[in-house]
Amino acid sequence: MGTVYDYKVKDMMGKEVSLKDYEGKVLLIVNTATGCGFTPHYEPLEAMYAELRDKGFEILDFPCNQFNDQAPGSDDEIHEFCTLKFGTEFPQFSKIDVNGDTADPLYAFLASEKPFNGFGKGIKNLALSKFAAANNKKFGDKTYIGWNFTKFLVDREGKVIARFEPTDDMDDVKKAVEAAL
DSSP states (O other), X not given: OOOGGGOEXXXXXXXXXXXXXXXXXXXXXXXXXXXXXXXXXXXHHHXXXXXXXXXXXXXXXXXXXXXXXXXXXXXXXXXXXXXXXXXXXXXXXXXXXXXXXXXXXHHHHHHHHSOOOOOOSSXXXXXXXHHXXXXXXXXXXXXXXXXXXXXXEEOXXXXXXXXXXXXXXXXHHHHHHXXXX
């Protein structure tokens, strides 16, 4: 059984970064988009990061444009939007794919550790389920992520311990992060 430390990703400048660089920290790995209804998640994510980073917490932000083209900008444009609008300071990486044949191997691993179990109950969740299903048909059996702002919680040993869908309450995400710290 592997860990996230087995993977390398590219930073915003295209430089390869080993996730082993984050060994010993609690990680929240998030696929994001700047033009999504869940984009306001940046605000509680940044607040959580500011509060908990000194305790060994990192958020790793991976922009993705596979969900209705909601992250169309360049890496620089996305970074500028996030820092100006939400004051984000957590690490942001190069835009990636999270589904299909071009999915980043990190995301295939994350989803194999904590598979998608739906968006929950209620009208909002049902509506997103239908919209996501239509969007994600093109990825077939390589649909790893249901929508933007899916979050994976990783413990200090690099093991994936929880998955949160964009419809999950951010207070629940924070409680899980605090428990992992």
